[in-house]
Amino acid sequence: MATLQSLDIKRRSATTETPPSVRSSIEVAKLIDVSKCIGCKACQAACYEWNDLHEEVGINIGLYENPHDLTDKTWTLMRFTEFDNKGNLEWLIRKDGCMHCDDPGCLKACPAPGAIVQYQNGIVDFISENCIGCGYCVKGCPFNIPRISKADNKAYKCTLCSDRVSVGQAPACAKACPTQAIYFGTKEEMKVHADGRIADLKERGYQNAGLYDPPGVGGTHVMYVLHHNDQPQLYSDLPKDPKISPLVQFWKGGFKDVALFGFGLTALLGFFHYVTKGPNEVERKDEEAAKRLSGDRP
Amino acid sequence: MTLSRRGFFRLTGTGLAGSSLAALGFGSGEAVAASVRPFKLARATETRNTCPYCSVSCGVILYTQGDRAKNAKSEIIHVEGDPDHPVNRGTLCPKGASLLDFIKSPTRVKYPMHRTAGSREWKRVSWEFALDRISKLMKEDRDKNFVAKNSDGVTVNRWPTVGFLAASATSNETAFMTYKVVRSSGMVVFDNQARV
Amino acid sequence: MSEDEDKNILARYTGGARVNHWANAIILILLAISGLALFHPGLFFLTGLFGGGPETRAVHPWLGVAVLITFGGLFVRFVRYNFWEREDTKWMQRVGDVVNNKEENLPEVGRYNAGQKLVFWGMSLSIIVLFLSGIVLWDTYFAQYTTIDQKRLAAVAHALAASGMIVIVIIHIYAAIWVRGTVRAMTRGSVTGGWAWRHHRKWLKEEVAKLTNDD
């Protein structure tokens, strides 16, 4: 187990209960200010370089997004939307990637103990050596982030540069961002900073500017400042009120315990039936009746 | 420690039994290994440099493997923005952020190559061969085409038949060296990227 | 086989049917164990039986395919005996007598009683649902063909169907233990006349009638 205080584990996948921790550390957050983003993809490049990811060279399909979706090697992706706001064009550019939910759907869905952990600082990280590659995290995630590698059948996504954060550095994308559209610090500080940005945006005419920190997943450790916080879906389908799907809640919630209980109960009922009613045994008279029926044929 | 909403659910939900067990001193949950990737630059050597792409000239730090000990070959393993640099303050653009891949580009030239007239292929040659041959070609042409005086008899001392296109990403020191060599030869077909 | 000396013996399952049944049973158990290992964290240790988590994840769907094939064999063999008949409804109405070992109150039963037929159809249905939802969940090959919402639905269907099937299997096994003389049908292929008289009298009569006719 990680020994650094900031890396103490808060939750661990497929573990009936994570022991309570004596220590608690400050929650961190990455604030992505979409109104300052110039879509330069420096974050994407920095992510590839820091994480030693070598993505395939693709093709152009008539869009600026390259690659065209997140992959096992593309953990963050700039998504571009052209929005005609009553005659004024807006080019909404959103850095997509793991949101590091406080209530992570991936972790909830994961069947492999310790393959997904949430550190005390809020980072949700995939521990590859424990990952079994089942893809349940993909189904659990309300933001459609994790991807399974064809190379090693493990799930991959943004780690929020847990290796950097653990030694007191900002994530590679945040450090690279030329316009401070990505800002990194404690979640509290990031919220305060966002307030200032939102006030500035309102002054510039964006009445619905706001902070995207969706409560449906307990808040996130990657937050957005949006000019149109009332319509997050404008930003390449950022979900308006994301939560863990009720299906996943059911599947990974109490049902699994109920089912096991059901199996045990069935077996137990059989056992008690046996001890109360006894076996259903063939009696001599049955054999004789059969013999009678069949005459003397064997 | 305050009890968050989520924490509350945790306590009241399916985790109840486990929490209670923990409260009774049963440390449940096997310790499954979970640790972050080791910080890959921990003991790398840092060298300050400047991004060679655009004229913002961002400060970069080159991280090399090896501590410059005799038996460790220095190899650049990572490039990142220099946080002290007043202009970029550690930030980099998508080109700067991928400088490592430029340094290690598969299409870098590693050896002097030569292509003879009409040939379909490159041939690897030695530096000696290349430099000898080029300087000989230069002298031959200069001696033949040097214009000492123009048609009006004015001394002009120019060599108009060989040209030199200087870079725009080389250092000032390279530039001055190039200037000295080119201009002392009388070359006038001389320009750089500033016009485009 | 001195024990059987004074009894009539009836053939119930051919060698092929028995091999098919046990192949199916063994694979199904492995399938269930591997499935349960991925289903409940408390049972994750079962992945050790398969060489670890990734191996369990990889082998489980192939076991599913094997179950589909072996069960398909059983289905073809036995489907014709498992169509629902009027007596089955009557039998079901008196299921209390079944549980209380009062078979004398029940109508005469053919080759399979209503409970067995329900097991047959329950298994068939579960396996169809498990197979279809399993395909949706088998990301290694089929990830790109469905949406995430469809996958989520499949995951729930898979879990429900698997749970149902496991309950049916438990009942099936218990019934075989509870009703003495049953297991030999699948181990030796035959049952005693008394067993047939007691549990499947109509079937016995049909078999006897067949023999008579053969004379």
Add this chain to the structure above:
Amino acid sequence: MTNGWNDIKNADVITIMGGNAAEAHPCGFKWVTEAKAHNKAKLIVVDPRFTRSAAVSDLYCPIRQGSDIAWLGGLINYILENDKTQKQYVALYTNAAFIVKPGYGFKDGLFVGYDEQRRDYNRAEWDYELDEQGMAKVDPTLQDPRCVYQLMKQHYTRYTVDMVSRITGSPKDKMVKAWEMIASTGTPERSHTSMYALGWTQHAKGSQNIRAMAMVQLLLGNIGIPGGGMNALRGHSNIQGLTDLGLMSNLIPGYLTLANDREPDYATYMRSRQFKPMRPNQTSFWQNYGKFFVSFQKSMFGAAATKDNDWAYDYLPKLDVVYDVLRAFELMHQGKVNGYFCQGFNPLLSFPNKKKLTEALTKLKWLVVMDPLKTETAAFWENHGEHNDVDPTKIQTEVFMLPTSCFAEEDGSLTNSSRWIQWHWKAAEPPGEAKTDIDIMASLYRRMRAMYAKDGGAFPDPILNLTWPYIDPDKPLAEELAKEINGKVLEDVPDAADPTRIVLRAGQQMPAFALLRDDGKTAAGCWIYTGVYTDAGNMMARRDTNDPADRGLFPNWAFSWPANRRILYNRASADKDGKPWSHRKRLIEWNGRAWGGFDVPDFGVAVNPTAGTMPFIMNPEGVARLFTRGMMRDGPFPEHYEPFESPIANPLAPKIVGNPVARVFKADMEVFGKASDFPLAATTYRLTEHFHFWSKHVPVNAVLQPELFVEISEELAKEKNISKGDWVRVRSNRGAIKAKAVVTKRIKPLVCDGKPVHIVGIPLHWGFVGATKKGFGANTLTPYVGDANIETPEYKAFLVDIERISPPVA
């Protein structure tokens, strides 16, 4: 840049026009976002495309490419009509009050003196009226009808809102709103900065685009002020340094110029360069030209440069014409160039009309390419299918490809567009057998010299006498060269007043260019760089991050030329009495005895403002020029001309095609396309994911933008039946390219002169070598025509047509 990257944070209004800083200079653009976030600044973006700069702007105004002067002329008209100038600044610090000769005039789109045959002006009348003492006449009231102010006002009255909108296609409301925002900075409390790059320079009237905005900045009092200035963002990392060091066809380091054929001796040469003041008490700094020239010659030729041989005046070549790159390839095309060197430069993709370039390279006897990467130029003879369709056996050029080190593998300095000269250190050895450019150049020189020493040859003197003061003559060190550029004292220089006191001691590094001499006692490779490497050490390597009062100046970080000055013309930040125009925008001030403040004064430190010396000390007038006299070949005021290939006739002067004095070679004139054949207005540009033809060798950047595409509006796509991702062919009169189509709302047809003009955007990063998909060079399409003053090719505005095609067979 007159100011610097960090200084942009001090601006109140920022205009990005003729550039796309967010994409081409993201980390510099940071200071725009800082100005917005902390200075409540407003960002205006004027561009044919809604760029990634526009994405974060407060106001985006579309404009047809090539109509910037009309837009800016309209702005000048707006400022003058609405009386928005910063009056004292204009009256005192510009030549608004100067009286122009009566012969000057402007009619039907032409200034006086046009000669159609020569495609040139006789510029004699474009000048001030002088009095008996040779001083320019002025009218401080600005009322004289022949004063610059009145002439300017008259010139731009034609640029009405209607006319400008008709030319540019800019919607009137957005345009006027932008003008209003920019004009709001005509007060001492506010400043406006102009950020531009190749969107302005790559036109046949590129220099005048820039001048037009410079006039706006002068009228609003924004030059020399924090958050103001004319900020050329520039291209490559050291394009500033290469230009400073004179690596251009007509230059000597430090913006001195080579002699031409009409200047047979040193005295004649100096006559047209040592400008005398044109107003009383002015500095006219170029009077020091001789000190810089002689020190340069001493640096080059050492003892061989003597007073007796005019400081080796004849060692340097003289120019009959300017051998810029367009002319170089024209001559090559004519078979007049035999050998060519490309040092870290890829002309086959960089210059216009690729077909012509390939033909030109084919005519070379030999080509030497020095580059860290395999360039298309080095491989111009290789067949790469449709992307480079040549037959190697028919190409007789001998080619050398010499591997060089890259930035990470060498020591040295680069000069950024803020004029900061910054040192960098080597981190690793170059791969394989690659060598530094310094080593290669030194090796070539050493071989040449040995041959000339042994065998003689054509005029060997400059080669034999070139100074070579390096410890290892085959491997000069970057530090040795840096010291040489800085310059040193050759002989003791005694104090003029007290000869026993030695001011400069022989052997000492030159401390400042003010001490350079024209008597041969000092040497300096590049006078404006003097100070970079003094006896105190390598000033370029300084890393002090202190920034007093958060001015964004960082005075002790590296070295900023000239004299470590961070903001040029900073004297203009104070009024005539030396008091800052505003406390908020203060930089330097007169404290009664000397000038001081945050920056190194761009002025004599002890010159009392009451002496009447004006801030623009480089100009003989002492003031900035709204009217440029005969300095610009195409007019003393910027005038709108259409691009050579334009979808409309010039509404201001319909008969005039293109800039009347732009540089065009005859054969190239013949391949201009007509709007009837090529109805679409095309423009080329860079994308943020790539850097020219360089980053396509970088796998990560290839992932981010893998394949060549062109951008068109939804309207044009509908008309041509093109959907996103389709293959299209784009044709100009010079060639055709195939690309993917990006159909976007970010490009809209503009209504110009009453008809819709469709725009086609063509990014330029692809070629046939590298990690990206192979693609066509945008220069397959572009016309071979150069700006009238500095010969920059017109890449930004030309005509094409487009059609959907079936995908190429893989």
